Amino acid sequence: MSVDKYERIWMFGAGGLIVVFLVIISITAATQAVRPPSHIEVVNPATIAEHPEFGDPQLRVEADGRIVIPVLAQMFGFFPDPLEVPVNTPITFRITSADVVHGFQVVGTNANAMAVPGYVSQFTYTFKKAGTYDIACNEYCGLMHHAMVGKITVTEAPGGQR
Amino acid sequence: MSGTGAVIGGTPQARLAATHIAVAVTAFAVAACMGVLQGLSIADFEFPMRSEQLYYISVTAHGVLMALVFTTFFIMGLGYALTQAQLGRLVGLKTAWLGFWVALGGTVTAAYTILTGQSTVLYTFYPPMQAHPAFYIGATLLVVGSWLWGGVVIASYRSWKKDYPDTPVPMATHGILATIIVWYLATAGVAMEMLLQLIPWSLGWVETIDPIIARTLFWWFGHPLVYFWLMPAYVLWYTVMPRIAGGRLFSDKLARMVFILFVILSTPVGFHHQFTDPGISAGWKFAHTITTFAILFPSFVTAFTVIASLEVAGRLKGAKGLFDWIGTLPWKDPFFLAMALAMLSFAFGGFGGAINAAYGMNSMVHNTAWIMGHFHVTLGTTSALTFMGATYWLMPRLLGRQLALPGLARLQPWLWFIGMGIFSTSFHIAGLRGLPRRVYSASLAGEQGGAWADLAQAGAIGGIVLFLSALCFVAVVLGTWLGGKRIEAPAFEFAVPLEPVTEKGLWDRLGFWTIVGIVLVILAYAYPLITLWMTPRFGSPPFQPF
Numbered sequence: 001m002s003v004d005k006y007e008r009i010w011m012f013g014a015g016g017l018i019v020v021f022l023v024i025i026s027i028t029a030a031t032q033a034v035r036p037p038s039h040i041e042v043v044n045p046a047t048i049a050e051h052p053e054f055g056d057p058q059l060r061v062e063a064d065g066r067i068v069i070p071v072l073a074q075m076f077g078f079f080p081d082p083l084e085v086p087v088n089t090p091i092t093f094r095i096t097s098a099d100v101v102h103g104f105q106v107v108g109t110n111a112n113a114m115a116v117p118g119y120v121s122q123f124t125y126t127f128k129k130a131g132t133y134d135i136a137c138n139e140y141c142g143l144m145h146h147a148m149v150g151k152i153t154v155t156e157a158p159g160g161q162r
Numbered sequence: 163m164s165g166t167g168a169v170i171g172g173t174p175q176a177r178l179a180a181t182h183i184a185v186a187v188t189a190f191a192v193a194a195c196m197g198v199l200q201g202l203s204i205a206d207f208e209f210p211m212r213s214e215q216l217y218y219i220s221v222t223a224h225g226v227l228m229a230l231v232f233t234t235f236f237i238m239g240l241g242y243a244l245t246q247a248q249l250g251r252l253v254g255l256k257t258a259w260l261g262f263w264v265a266l267g268g269t270v271t272a273a274y275t276i277l278t279g280q281s282t283v284l285y286t287f288y289p290p291m292q293a294h295p296a297f298y299i300g301a302t303l304l305v306v307g308s309w310l311w312g313g314v315v316i317a318s319y320r321s322w323k324k325d326y327p328d329t330p331v332p333m334a335t336h337g338i339l340a341t342i343i344v345w346y347l348a349t350a351g352v353a354m355e356m357l358l359q360l361i362p363w364s365l366g367w368v369e370t371i372d373p374i375i376a377r378t379l380f381w382w383f384g385h386p387l388v389y390f391w392l393m394p395a396y397v398l399w400y401t402v403m404p405r406i407a408g409g410r411l412f413s414d415k416l417a418r419m420v421f422i423l424f425v426i427l428s429t430p431v432g433f434h435h436q437f438t439d440p441g442i443s444a445g446w447k448f449a450h451t452i453t454t455f456a457i458l459f460p461s462f463v464t465a466f467t468v469i470a471s472l473e474v475a476g477r478l479k480g481a482k483g484l485f486d487w488i489g490t491l492p493w494k495d496p497f498f499l500a501m502a503l504a505m506l507s508f509a510f511g512g513f514g515g516a517i518n519a520a521y522g523m524n525s526m527v528h529n530t531a532w533i534m535g536h537f538h539v540t541l542g543t544t545s546a547l548t549f550m551g552a553t554y555w556l557m558p559r560l561l562g563r564q565l566a567l568p569g570l571a572r573l574q575p576w577l578w579f580i581g582m583g584i585f586s587t588s589f590h591i592a593g594l595r596g597l598p599r600r601v602y603s604a605s606l607a608g609e610q611g612g613a614w615a616d617l618a619q620a621g622a623i624g625g626i627v628l629f630l631s632a633l634c635f636v637a638v639v640l641g642t643w644l645g646g647k648r649i650e651a652p653a654f655e656f657a658v659p660l661e662p663v664t665e666k667g668l669w670d671r672l673g674f675w676t677i678v679g680i681v682l683v684i685l686a687y688a689y690p691l692i693t694l695w696m697t698p699r700f701g702s703p704p705f706q707p708f
């Protein structure tokens with residue numbers, strides 16, 4: 001038996017559309033770094049309180065001028081909190097959890113990663129607009145999950161110049 | 163074709179199928195009550211007994227009962243009914259009942275620990291949040307029961323094949339067998355998570371657990387779970403819906419191809435749920451993205467074939483114009499109406515799915531209310547509304563009773579469609595604006611929510627309409643079951659293909675495709691899991707913050 005002509009056209013169209021989607025995703029991933037945070041680094045959650053970076057997490061400026069923020073998610077808050085960063089400056093977030101899985105989502109942006117105990121999530125994000133943003137935990141982490149909110153203020157400081 | 167047009171009402175096989183449907187509807191009814199309360203809570207409507215604890219218990223119960231219990235029991239019942247109707251046999255009726263009791267026992271055990279507040283871990287149960295051991299054991303038993311169901315259907319197929327060695331298996335059974343293969347491939351992942359990680363850890367035999375390995379095994383199961391819900395809906399759209407409409411199945415061969423594509427593609431895709439997880443390399447996330455987009459293809463084909471089959475129905479009734487055939491369809495038939503509205507919802511749901519799988523959009527919507535909106539149009543409408551409609555079709559055929567309260571049965575799909583339209587649209591938009599999913603209150607810590615408070619309220623109104631629809635559904639089921647007029651059970655009749663497949667072809671080689679499916683799962687998961695396993699890592703101790 002044969003496949004109906006219109007159905008064949010439809011199938012080629014659908015197949016073509018899928019290929020186009022994949023090509024766009026590949027090109028933006030390769031050229032504009034539109035790809036998921038996929039950092040692989042482990043950390044011991046049992047001794048996180050003594051950890052040099054996450055024990056007392058603080059915003060730091062690396063020798064090359066990059067801004068790095070280690071974030072510890074812990075029932076039911078983010079540390080450090082509140083944060084202040086300059087606009088138009090790439091900020092590298094390094095996120096882990098002291099207990100259960102949390103989420104780290106800067107509301108209104110696509111800065112979004114999981115905070116998983118034992119692992120470090122890392123991604124770089126540049127705020128294009130000054131203002132105050134909420135950081136919401138978007139993974140259920142216990143009875144006060146909804147109230148786990150941090151703040152990040154993006155200032156008009158001349159951060160772009162470093 | 164053998165078995166087409168069989169009457170099975172009143173037989174022990176029909177009783178088996180009907181008992182499964184009864185459990186499914188019970189789970190649905192309990193879960194629907196919890197759903198409406200959650201909608202009100204998110205929107206900050208006060209009601210007596212509203213509390214964080216009750217909210218998160220009810221999210222857990224709603225998820226487990228809807229996504230795992232309602233669906234699994236319904237699909238088991240449907241699978242038995244279709245197999246008996248098309249193949250004229252169920253081999254291993256005792257095993258089937260054993261499977262039923264194992265699954266029910268597991269469900270009741272898990273549900274008890276949830277409702278008593280000992281397992282408020284949501285239906286994704288991500289460690290290191292830890293539930294009561296009986297929750298994990300109960301959920302595992304539910305799966306074991308469903309494995310026995312799969313075994314009975316496969317044994318029935320093998321016995322039938324001996325009698326009809328050269329006949330291609332009838333279409334509906336082909337789809338159910340493909341569903342069972344997907345289910346075995348999928349549940350292998352969650353079984354490993356349960357047996358190697360969660361159960362020993364919850365019993366205290368091991369102290370720590372690796373959350374990323376657990377999440378990976380969970381999503382090995384979690385995505386094909388979606389196809390486990392969807393494929394039986396497709397079976398009904400392909401084989402029953404055109405029949406009710408008076409049409410023909412437009413393409414038998416392509417329908418078979420669609421089910422086989424699901425067998426091979428539905429499992430090696432799970433990392434699209436873990437795009438924002440650490441510990442998994444970008445390359446493997448990309449590999450799963452390719453398969454994720456590939457699996458859109460069979461759904462595109464389904465859209466064409468099913469709609470073309472319905473057009474045939476309209477043409478046979480004399481429709482001549484481009485669109486007037488739509489008006490000739492049996493919109494007054496509750497079964498047809500439910501299916502048609504479910505399909506329409508899937509058009510939106512499918513586009514949403516493609517958006518979720520694209521990297522940039524995924525980071526925008528990951529774990530926001532968008533996701534909740536998304537799976538309520540897909541699982542919550544495409545599958546659930548199809549299953550509700552199918553219940554209207556099955557009950558007279560299994561119980562020998564006429565559908566009671568037909569007016570309510572005709573109203574119910576509309577209410578569901580409208581309620582879900584309001585609910586899902588509101589939460590899609592709220593999610594884009596940043597409302598996280600699974601929150602007790604849309605105002606979060608108290609001062610947030612300006613951007614989405616009104617949307618959460620609209621969502622709650624949608625939830626109330628959905629609840630009314632659920633009440634109608636339960637009323638029709640109870641009315642039919644207990645008081646429906648006794649009739650001669652109608653026959654199970656299936657759509658006749660325009661061009662029936664008369665010889666076994668490539669798409670009928672189920673054993674071969676199962677092997678292809680297994681190979682793809684191994685390719686997709688073996689390397690990332692083994693690398694994770696070999697990396698020195700730190701486990702997590704348990705937490706019970708509920």
Ligand SMILES: [Cu+2]
Binds near residue numbers: 103138141148
């Ligand atoms: Cu949290």
Ligand SMILES: [Cu+2]
Binds near residue numbers: 385435
């Ligand atoms: Cu998925």
